[in-house]
Amino acid sequence: MLKPPEPTADDAPATERLAWLCLARSRNVGSMTFRRLIARYGTAARALDALPGIVTRTGANAYQLCSARQGEEEMERAVAAGARMLRLGTPEYPPRLADIPDPPPFLWALGDIQLAHRPAVAVIGARNASSLGLRMARLIAGDLGAAGMVVASGFARGIDAAAHGAALSNGTIAAMAGGVEVIYPEENAALAAKILEGGLFLSEAPMGMRPLARHFPRRNRIVSGLSAGVVLIEAAARSGSLITARMALEQGREVMAVPGAPLDPRAEGCNTLIRQGAALIRSADDVIEALEAPRALNLREVTEPYDLNPPEPANTEASPDLAERALALIGPAAIEVDALARDLAVSSAALSTALLELELEGLIEQRPGGLIALSAGG
Amino acid sequence: MLKPPEPTADDAPATERLAWLCLARSRNVGSMTFRRLIARYGTAARALDALPGIVTRTGANAYQLCSARQGEEEMERAVAAGARMLRLGTPEYPPRLADIPDPPPFLWALGDIQLAHRPAVAVIGARNASSLGLRMARLIAGDLGAAGMVVASGFARGIDAAAHGAALSNGTIAAMAGGVEVIYPEENAALAAKILEGGLFLSEAPMGMRPLARHFPRRNRIVSGLSAGVVLIEAAARSGSLITARMALEQGREVMAVPGAPLDPRAEGCNTLIRQGAALIRSADDVIEALEAPRALNLREVTEPYDLNPPEPANTEASPDLAERALALIGPAAIEVDALARDLAVSSAALSTALLELELEGLIEQRPGGLIALSAGG
Numbered sequence: 001m002l003k004p005p006e007p008t009a010d011d012a013p014a015t016e017r018l019a020w021l022c023l024a025r026s027r028n029v030g031s032m033t034f035r036r037l038i039a040r041y042g043t044a045a046r047a048l049d050a051l052p053g054i055v056t057r058t059g060a061n062a063y064q065l066c067s068a069r070q071g072e073e074e075m076e077r078a079v080a081a082g083a084r085m086l087r088l089g090t091p092e093y094p095p096r097l098a099d100i101p102d103p104p105p106f107l108w109a110l111g112d113i114q115l116a117h118r119p120a121v122a123v124i125g126a127r128n129a130s131s132l133g134l135r136m137a138r139l140i141a142g143d144l145g146a147a148g149m150v151v152a153s154g155f156a157r158g159i160d161a162a163a164h165g166a167a168l169s170n171g172t173i174a175a176m177a178g179g180v181e182v183i184y185p186e187e188n189a190a191l192a193a194k195i196l197e198g199g200l201f202l203s204e205a206p207m208g209m210r211p212l213a214r215h216f217p218r219r220n221r222i223v224s225g226l227s228a229g230v231v232l233i234e235a236a237a238r239s240g241s242l243i244t245a246r247m248a249l250e251q252g253r254e255v256m257a258v259p260g261a262p263l264d265p266r267a268e269g270c271n272t273l274i275r276q277g278a279a280l281i282r283s284a285d286d287v288i289e290a291l292e293a294p295r296a297l298n299l300r301e302v303t304e305p306y307d308l309n310p311p312e313p314a315n316t317e318a319s320p321d322l323a324e325r326a327l328a329l330i331g332p333a334a335i336e337v338d339a340l341a342r343d344l345a346v347s348s349a350a351l352s353t354a355l356l357e358l359e360l361e362g363l364i365e366q367r368p369g370g371l372i373a374l375s376a377g378g
Numbered sequence: 379m380l381k382p383p384e385p386t387a388d389d390a391p392a393t394e395r396l397a398w399l400c401l402a403r404s405r406n407v408g409s410m411t412f413r414r415l416i417a418r419y420g421t422a423a424r425a426l427d428a429l430p431g432i433v434t435r436t437g438a439n440a441y442q443l444c445s446a447r448q449g450e451e452e453m454e455r456a457v458a459a460g461a462r463m464l465r466l467g468t469p470e471y472p473p474r475l476a477d478i479p480d481p482p483p484f485l486w487a488l489g490d491i492q493l494a495h496r497p498a499v500a501v502i503g504a505r506n507a508s509s510l511g512l513r514m515a516r517l518i519a520g521d522l523g524a525a526g527m528v529v530a531s532g533f534a535r536g537i538d539a540a541a542h543g544a545a546l547s548n549g550t551i552a553a554m555a556g557g558v559e560v561i562y563p564e565e566n567a568a569l570a571a572k573i574l575e576g577g578l579f580l581s582e583a584p585m586g587m588r589p590l591a592r593h594f595p596r597r598n599r600i601v602s603g604l605s606a607g608v609v610l611i612e613a614a615a616r617s618g619s620l621i622t623a624r625m626a627l628e629q630g631r632e633v634m635a636v637p638g639a640p641l642d643p644r645a646e647g648c649n650t651l652i653r654q655g656a657a658l659i660r661s662a663d664d665v666i667e668a669l670e671a672p673r674a675l676n677l678r679e680v681t682e683p684y685d686l687n688p689p690e691p692a693n694t695e696a697s698p699d700l701a702e703r704a705l706a707l708i709g710p711a712a713i714e715v716d717a718l719a720r721d722l723a724v725s726s727a728a729l730s731t732a733l734l735e736l737e738l739e740g741l742i743e744q745r746p747g748g749l750i751a752l753s754a755g756g
Contacts, residue, residue, distance in 0.1 A: 132639050139641075259637030259649055261510050262660035263517075271637055275658045282640035282649055 007117060008091040018071050019044035020087055024105035025066035025074070025206065026051070028359065031102035032366040035088075036356045054357060077207035081181040083108040086116075086202075094202070096120070100225040100251045101368045104204035107222075108180040111200035115171045120150040121287060122223045122248070123167075124241050125159025125233035126266050133234035133266065136258055137162035140231060143284030145170025152226045154219060154244075155201075159233045161188055168194050173226060176203040177219035178211030202226070220244035221251070221368070229254030229291050231281055235269030242269045245278070250368050256281045256290050322346060323354040330364055334371035385495060386469040396449050397422035398465055402483035403444035403452070403584065404429070406737065409480035410744040413466070414734045432738060455585035459559040461486040464494075464580075472580070474498070478603040478629045479746040482582035485600075486558040489578035493549045498528040499665060500601045500626075501545075502619050503537025503611035504644050511612035511644065514636055515540035518609060521662030523548025530604045532597060532622075533579075537611045539566055546572050551604060554581040555597035556589030580604070598622040599629070599746075606669050607632030609659055613647030620647045623656070628746050634659045634668050700724060701732040708742055712749035 010017075023044045024034055037047035051065060078085065086092045086107045094116035097103050109116070123141050125133060141151045141163040151167035153160040155174040164172045174195055178184055180203035183192045195201060204222065205215060220243050224230050230248040235241035235257070245255050256279040260267025274280050279290035322344070329335075329343055341351045355372060358364045365375045388395075401422045402412055415425040429443060456463065464470045464485045472494035475481050487494070501519050503511060519529045519541035529545035531538040533552040542550045552573055556562055558581035561570045573579060580600065583593060598621050602608050608626040613619035613635070623633050634657040638645025652658050657668035700722070707713075707721055719729045733750060736742045743753045 132641055136639070136641055258640060259645070259652070259658070261514070261638050261645075262636060263510055263514055264639075267637070267639075268660075271658060271660055274637070274652065275660075275664075280637070280649060280653045280658075282646075282653075286653075 006114065010085070010087055010090040010092050012087070012090075016043055016045055017085060017087070018068065018075060019048050020106060021074060021085070022066040022068060022071040023048050023051075025071065027064040027066075028362055030359070030366055031104060033356060033359050034105040036352055038089075040353065040356075051360075054360060074207050078108060081110065081207065083110050083180050083207065084113060085109075086113065094226055096227070097222065097225040100221065101370060102221070102366070103225065104222065107202045107204055108207060109200060109202050110180050111196060112171075112198065113200060115150050115173050115200040116202065116226060118150045118171065119148070120152045120173060120227045121291070122152045122227035122230040122244070123159070123163035123233065124153050124156075124223060124230060124244055125163075125235055126239065126241065127156050127158040127160075128266075129158040129162070129234050130264070130266060133159060133258075133260075134162045137233050138166040140233070140258075140281070140284050140287065141166040141172075144287060145172075147284060147288060149288075152223055154216075154223050154240075155184075155188060155192075156240075157185055157187060159241075161191055163233075164195060164199070165191055168198060172199045174199065174201050175219055175222040175226065176201055176205065176211070177215040178205050179203060179207045179209040180205070182208060182210060184211050216240055217243050217247075221247040224248035224251055224253050227253060229256055229287070231287055232257040232270050232273060232278075234258070234260065234266040235273075236265050237268045237272070239269055242273070245269075245273055247368070254279065254290055256287055258282070322350060323357050326351060326354050327358055327363060330358075330372060330374055332374050332376075334367045334373040337370050337372055340372070384492065388463070388465055388468040388470050390465070390468075394421055394423055395463060395465070396446065396453060397426050398484060399452060399463070400444040400446060400449040401426050401429075403449065405442040405444075406740055408737075408744055409482060411734060411737050412483040414730055416467075418731065418734070429738075432735060452585050456486060459488065459585065461488050461558050461585065462491060463487075464491065472604055474605070475600065475603040478599065479748060480599070480744070481603065482600065485580045485582055486585060487578060487580055488558050489574060490549075490576065491578060493528050493551050493578040494580065494604060496528045496549065497526070498530045498551060498605045499669070500530045500605035500608040500622070501537070501541035501611065502531050502534075502601060502608060502622055503541075503613055504617065504619065505534050505536040505538075506644075507536040507540070507612050508642070508644060511537060511636075511638075512540045515611050516544040518611070518636075518659070518662050518665065519544040519550075522665060523550075525662060525666060527666075530601055532594075532601050532618075533562075533566060533570075534618075535563055535565060537619075539569055541611075542573060542577070543569055546576060550577040552577065552579050553597055553600040553604065554579055554583065554589070555593040556583050557581060557585045557587040558583070560586060560588060562589055594618055595621050595625075599625040602626035602629055602631050605631060607634055607665070609665055610635040610648050610651060610656075612636070612638065612644040613651075614643050615646045615650070617647055620651070623647075623651055625746075632657065632668055634665055636660070700728060701735050704729060704732050705736055705741060708736075708750060708752055710752050710754075712745045712751040715748050715750055718750070 041047040041050050086109050088103050088105050121144050137159045144151055145167040150171040151163050152173040153163045164174055180201050183189050224244050224247050230244055230253055232241050232245055248255050257270035257273040258281045259271055259274055262271055281287055325344055341348045362375055364372050366372055419425040419428050464487050466481050466483050499522050515537045522529055523545040528549040529541050530551040531541045533554055542552055558579050561567055602622050602625050608631055610619050610623055626633050635648035635651040636659045637649055637652055640649055659665055719726045740753055742750050744750055
C-alpha cells in the first residue's frame with residue numbers, strides 16, 4: 001500500500017502553541033472566529049494580546065479569555081497522556097478535515113497520526129444495532145480496510161465499535177466527543193486498547209473532559225470531515241447518525257446508506273436517506289464505486305489544506321457603526337455573510353471584523369456553510 | 379369510490395368470437411402477428427380464411443391452424459366455468475393491458491371484470507418470503523386497496539398470495555399462467571374461492587391448461603401490463619419477480635421495490651433495482667407518491683385502447699422478393715421494424731405483410747417493443 005510521506009512536524013515555539021490552545025479555549029471563540037483572529041493578527045499570541053482591546057472597543061463582555069494557567073494545565077495533561085497537538089494550517093493537521101466550513105482550531109491526537117493522511121471512509125450507525133447490522137458493519141469495514149481505506153467512526157457502542165474493530169488491522173480513526181484519552185463508553189475499553197496500539201484517537205475537546213450529550217453533534221462533523229464519505233448502517237429517524245449524514249452533505253461528502261426492511265425501525269433513517277438520493281450500499285464494493293463516481297450534487301474536490309498564513313496581518317478596522325448596521329440586518333434565520341456584505345455595500349474584509357466583534361459580544365453566531373444568525377441566547 | 383362505467387358488452391357474433399379464438403390459438407400466430415392479420419383482413423374470420431393462401435404463396439409450413447372443433451371445445455369449457463372472453467380492441471378488454479407491445483389477443487375472465495378498468499398496482503415477490511416480507515405485502519396491499527387501487531398479482535404462494543388476500547375487500551386481480559379456472563398452486567384454493575367471490579381471474583392460456591415453468595414469464599407481462607406500476611417485495615437475484623420488473627420497464631410502467639438488509643438474499647433483487655433507479659418503497663404512501671410523480675425515464679401516459687378496427691382491409695400485397703430482401707437484413711440481434719423499412723426503402727405497410735409471411739414461416743420472430751429478429755429455432 002502506498003503510504004503518504006510522514007507529515008512535517010509542527011515546529012512552532014511552545015509559546016505560540018500555548019497561545020493557540022488558550023485562544024481556541026476562550027469563551028465565544030468558535031472555529032470561524034478563531035480563523036478570523038488568526039487571519040487578522042497573524043499569530044495566536046498576537047490575537048490573544050489584541051482580544052482585550054477588541055472587548056474594550058466594542059463593549060463586549062460575553063467572552064472570557066482562557067488563562068495561561070488553564071492552558072498550561074491542559075498542555076501538561078496532554079504530555080502525560082502522550083497526546084500530540086495537531087494545529088489547523090500545519091502539515092500534520094488532517095487535510096480533509098481542514099476543508100470543512102468549521103474545522104477545529106486544533107485536535108489532540110493519540111496514536112498513529114499518519115492514518116489521518118490516508119483516504120478514509122466513515123462507517124457509523126445505531127448503538128442498539130441488530131446482529132445483522134453488526135455483521136454488515138464488520139463486513140464493510142473489513143473490506144474497506146482491505147481495499148486500503150482507513151475507517152473512521154465515533155467510538156459508540158454498536159455499529160461504530162463493530163466498524164472500528166473490523167478495521168483495526170488496516171487502520172481506524174476514532175473521533176471522540178470528550179477528551180481524547182477519556183474512554184467512553186467504558187464497555188469499549190478493550191477496543192480502545194487495540195486502537196491505541198495501531199489506530200488513532202482524535203478530539204477537539206479539552207483533555208480529560210467527560211463527553212456530554214451536546215458534544216456529540218459537533219464531534220460528528222469531525223467523523224464526516226475526516227472522511228471522503230459516510231456509510232450509515234441502521235439509523236433510526238432523528239438519530240445522531242442522521243445528524244452526521246446532514247453534516248457530511250454540508251461538507252460535500254458522499255452520503256451512503258445500507259437499506260433495511262421498512263418494518264424494522266432501525267432501517268428508517270437509512271431508507272429515507274436513500275430515497276433522498278444517498279447511494280444504496282450492499283458491500284464495500286458499492287462504497288468504493290460511490291466514492292469513485294460521486295453524484296454531481298455532492299461532488300467537491302478536496303482542495304489544498306486550509307491556508308492559515310496570510311501574507312500580512314490585515315488592517316481592516318471596522319467603523320463602529322458598521323457592526324450596528326450589520327446587526328440590524330441579521331435575524332434569527334441564518335443568512336450568508338457574502339450577501340450581507342453586498343447589502344451593506346462594504347468589503348467582506350471590513351464586514352468580517354465587524355462580525356468578529358458582534359460574535360465576541362455574543363450577539364451573533366456563526367453557522368456552518370458561511371452563514372450567520374442572531375445568537376440563540378442573545 | 380368513483381366506479382368506472384360498466385364497459386359496453388362485446389356484441390360480436392359467435393362465429394367471429396370463435397374465429398378470434400382459433401386464430402389466436404393457431405401455431406406461430408403470436409400477439410403481434412394476430413394484430414397484423416386483423417389489421418390486414420378486418421375480422422378474425424376473414425384472416426382465418428386467408429391464412430391457407432398465405433401459406434401456399436410463401437411455402438410456409440411452420441404454422442398449424444387451430445381447428446374449429448378445438449375452438450368449440452375451448453368455448454364450451456369456458457361456458458361451463460363461467461369464463462368471459464375479453465377481446466383486444468373491445469371496450470371490455472383491460473385498457474391498460476391493451477397498451478403493452480404484445481397484448482394477448484383475448485383473455486378469459488372469471489369474476490368482476492370491472493376491476494380491470496380501475497387503477498391497479500401490481501404487488502409481487504418471493505414465493506419463499508420471510509414473515510417480515512409477508513407482513514409488508516399485507517400492509518402495502520391493504521393500504522393500496524383502502525386508497526382505491528386494485529391490487530394485481532400472479533397468484534403464487536408467498537408475497538403474491540399475501541397481497542391478493544389483503545386486497546380482497548377492495549379488489550384484486552390474479553393473472554394466471556395456466557387456464558383461468560385451474561387453481562395452481564393448490565394450497566391457494568381457499569384464496570381462490572375468495573377471489574371468485576369479489577375479485578377477478580384473468581388468463582390468456584387455453585381453458586384447463588396446467589401451467590408449466592415456461593408460461594410464467596409471459597404471464598408476468600400481464601401482471602405488469604394491467605398495472606400502473608409494479609411493487610417488488612423480496613426478490614432474489616435472477617427471480618421471476620425481476621423478469622416482471624424488466625417487463626414493467628419495457629411497458630413504461632413504474633418499477634418500485636421494498637428494500638431489505640443486504641445480507642438477506644431475498645433483498646438482493648430489490649436492492650439492486652433501487653440502485654438502478656427504482657423507487658424505494660416503505661409504505662403504500664410511497665407507492666402512491668411514485669405513481670403520481672413518475673421518473674421521467676419511465677413516464678408513459680396510458681393512451682386510448684388499442685384500435686383494432688382499421689377503416690378498410692389493407693391492400694398491401696408484398697412482392698415475393700421483399701420478404702427475401704428483408705430476411706437478408708434480419709439477424710439474431712433484434713432490430714426495429716421502422717428502421718428496417720427505412721433501410722429497404724419501402725412503406726411500413728408493405729414491409730409488415732412481408733414480415734407476417736416470414737413470421738408465419740417461422741423464420742423470424744417478434745420481440746417486445748416493435749423489434750424483430752431471426753427466429754431462435756430457425
